[in-house]
Amino acid sequence: AQKVTQAQTEISVVEKEDVTLDCVYETRDTTYYLFWYKQPPSGELVFLIRRNSFDEQNEISGRYSWNFQKSTSSFNFTITASQVVDSAVYFCALSELDSSNTGKLIFGQGTTLQVKP
Amino acid sequence: KAGVTQTPRYLIKTRGQQVTLSCSPISGHRSVSWYQQTPGQGLQFLFEYFSETQRNKGNFPGRFSGRQFSNSRSEMNVSTLELGDSALYLCASSVRGGIDQPQHFGDGTRLSIL
Numbered sequence: 001a002q003k004v005t006q007a008q009t010e011i012s013v014v015e016k017e018d019v020t021l022d023c024v025y026e027t028r029d030t031t032y033y034l035f036w037y038k039q040p041p042s043g044e045l046v047f048l049i050r051r052n053s054f055d056e057q058n059e060i061s062g063r064y065s066w067n068f069q070k071s072t073s074s075f076n077f078t079i080t081a082s083q084v085v086d087s088a089v090y091f092c093a094l095s096e097l098d099s100s101n102t103g104k105l106i107f108g109q110g111t112t113l114q115v116k117p
Numbered sequence: 118k119a120g121v122t123q124t125p126r127y128l129i130k131t132r133g134q135q136v137t138l139s140c141s142p143i144s145g146h147r148s149v150s151w152y153q154q155t156p157g158q159g160l161q162f163l164f165e166y167f168s169e170t171q172r173n174k175g176n177f178p179g180r181f182s183g184r185q186f187s188n189s190r191s192e193m194n195v196s197t198l199e200l201g202d203s204a205l206y207l208c209a210s211s212v213r214g215g216i217d218q219p220q221h222f223g224d225g226t227r228l229s230i231l
Contacts, residue, residue, distance in 0.1 A: 032216070037222075042224055043224050044222050044223060045222035047219045102214050102216075103220065104173055108159075
């Protein structure tokens with residue numbers, strides 16, 4: 001069965017520190033997609049990145065970077081030089097093909113990141 | 118481009134009542150999914166609609182139902198409300214709902230059951 005584990009429930013850092021959010025997933029499929037979402041206090045989930053199972057290239061977008069390693073079933077997210085505005089709950093999610101051909105997302109429990117000034 | 122719009126933002130109901138939540142997807146998006154978020158269970162998939170048809174359903178009792186209209190707007194209904202239904206209900210839309218599609222979420226409806 002598919003499963004996403006975010007072992008870190010809460011992380012607290014001081015502004016300008018680097019922080020890595022861990023994500024480990026389980027799936028039997030060879031074709032799947034992984035996502036990261038950010039949930040600020042307003043409640044809306046904001047899409048950050050998508051990665052498919054055949055593309056293990058790491059990605060960098062400004063202060064954000066993602067490390068995808070199929071060998072360890074991990075898709076970790078690093079924020080460099082964190083800022084107070086990065087404070088939010090971050091979710092890792094898995095989407096795989098099922099009989100309905102829909103993109104049902106399986107979410108991890110989320111990691112609450114607090115960045116202190 | 119307007120985002121996903123959910124109404125109302127907040128709702129307070131009592132046990133046994135029923136409730137209807139509304140979601141307007143991003144223009145051009147035909148797939149609408151609903152998720153329930155609670156502190157204990159996290160984010161859980163409720164169901165997904167595409168072209169007015171329910172294509173997938175999560176592991177929720179039959180009290181939870183939904184529908185989609187021809188303009189892709191969707192509603193979900195919860196009947197005979199229970200205390201455990203208190204949650205943030207999030208709607209998400211995508212162009213066609215495939216596994217590769219990023220889903221775009223609304224702000225959610227926070228439902229409180231007294």
